[in-house]
Amino acid sequence: MKKTKKTSAYYPEKLLLTAGPSISKREIEYVTDAVKTGWNENFRDYLTRFEESFASYTNTKYAWGTSSGTGALHIALLACDIKKGDEVIVPEITFVATSNAVEFVGAKPVFVDVEPDTWCMDPVSFEKAITPKTKAVIPVHLYGHPANMTEINRIAKKHGLYVIEDACPAAGAEVRGKRVGGLSDIAAFSFQGAKTLVTGEGGMITTNNKKLFDKAVYWGNHAKDHSKIFWHTNVGYMYRMANILGALGLAQLERNDSFVESKKKIFSWYEEILGSVKGIHLNVEKPWAKNIYWMSSVVLDTDIPIKRDKLMSVLKKRNIDTRPFFYPISMFPMYKPQPKTNPNAYWVGTHGINLPSGVCLKKQQVEYIANQVKDIVQKG
Ligand SMILES: *Cc1c(COP(=O)(O)O)cnc(C)c1O
Numbered sequence: 001m002k003k004t005k006k007t008s009a010y011y012p013e014k015l016l017l018t019a020g021p022s023i024s025k026r027e028i029e030y031v032t033d034a035v036k037t038g039w040n041e042n043f044r045d046y047l048t049r050f051e052e053s054f055a056s057y058t059n060t061k062y063a064w065g066t067s068s069g070t071g072a073l074h075i076a077l078l079a080c081d082i083k084k085g086d087e088v089i090v091p092e093i094t095f096v097a098t099s100n101a102v103e104f105v106g107a108k109p110v111f112v113d114v115e116p117d118t119w120c121m122d123p124v125s126f127e128k129a130i131t132p133k134t135k136a137v138i139p140v141h142l143y144g145h146p147a148n149m150t151e152i153n154r155i156a157k158k159h160g161l162y163v164i165e166d167a168c169p170a171a172g173a174e175v176r177g178k179r180v181g182g183l184s185d186i187a188a189f190s191f192q193g194a195k196t197l198v199t200g201e202g203g204m205i206t207t208n209n210k211k212l213f214d215k216a217v218y219w220g221n222h223a224k225d226h227s228k229i230f231w232h233t234n235v236g237y238m239y240r241m242a243n244i245l246g247a248l249g250l251a252q253l254e255r256n257d258s259f260v261e262s263k264k265k266i267f268s269w270y271e272e273i274l275g276s277v278k279g280i281h282l283n284v285e286k287p288w289a290k291n292i293y294w295m296s297s298v299v300l301d302t303d304i305p306i307k308r309d310k311l312m313s314v315l316k317k318r319n320i321d322t323r324p325f326f327y328p329i330s331m332f333p334m335y336k337p338q339p340k341t342n343p344n345a346y347w348v349g350t351h352g353i354n355l356p357s358g359v360c361l362k363k364q365q366v367e368y369i370a371n372q373v374k375d376i377v378q379k380g
Pocket of ligand 1: 067068069070071094095097098140141142166168169189190191192201202203
């Protein structure tokens, strides 16, 4: 009997997940050492090394580890003195934390549209939304593609606004050869377990501005006044990162370039099969940008024969996990219903899915997924 070719017969034994880190001997070694030695006078040795390496990686002067990306965004806003009565412009498509952090400080998030191809803040829509109350803008480097920082910074400068990067999912992404995190007044990163560089939960702020840095750390560390022990001058917050997580983060950072390579390769495997399929759009990379492809994704045209949620459920039956894009934030009940003035956001937010994108995915797995997507999209 003749054997058929093995490759086409691949079927995943377990659900292929959308994310998942790479953990090597290095992570285990650093974390184990931190557990053993990271106490008393050594209580933040690994954390300090992680912060210093991360500052150097992002070409910034200052970095401070936080317990989450959300916490990092919160203290970035506090450092910029954003408060009640102020407006902060955020893209309508982002993780809800971007907008929630604005609410935490009592300010009003104003949602603007995204570009149809990068899915990041549209600078034209941003400029139109500026009012006398606008104090800051938060561009988001969504799914690993950087926002158009050149334009956003130019407009913000013209209107005297703070620029806070939500770089949460994008460590290593670049604009005109410069890494994100150092392209604004202050930036926030996340190392939550589904990101590319992980500490389980965790985050970082980066900045070149000493005043903003000191204020952010002050707010994130109980509003401590360093002139006296246990003296506090405000109701502060507690967003410090643990040293053990710093050890994990340091090991991950030392390997981050290889993760970015893997993500790019995974995307290229998807692109080979899905790039020419009619009715779907994949991630892009603008000529001025380096995309780290945190999430390989597809956005469906409105007129293809299958609905987004149906596609996701059929894929699930074939052992492929997917995630819907972030919903347009103005759809959420806690945000005042706003008129649907951001058409691109409403299109990508209801027609996009993230495909499995974990750094350890193999070519055979990606080809299987891409072929299933192609098959379903074409047959309906
Ligand atoms: C992950 C993420 C966050 C929040 O990070 P946490 O560490 O979970 O608080 C914020 N914004 C964006 C765009 C993200 O992708």
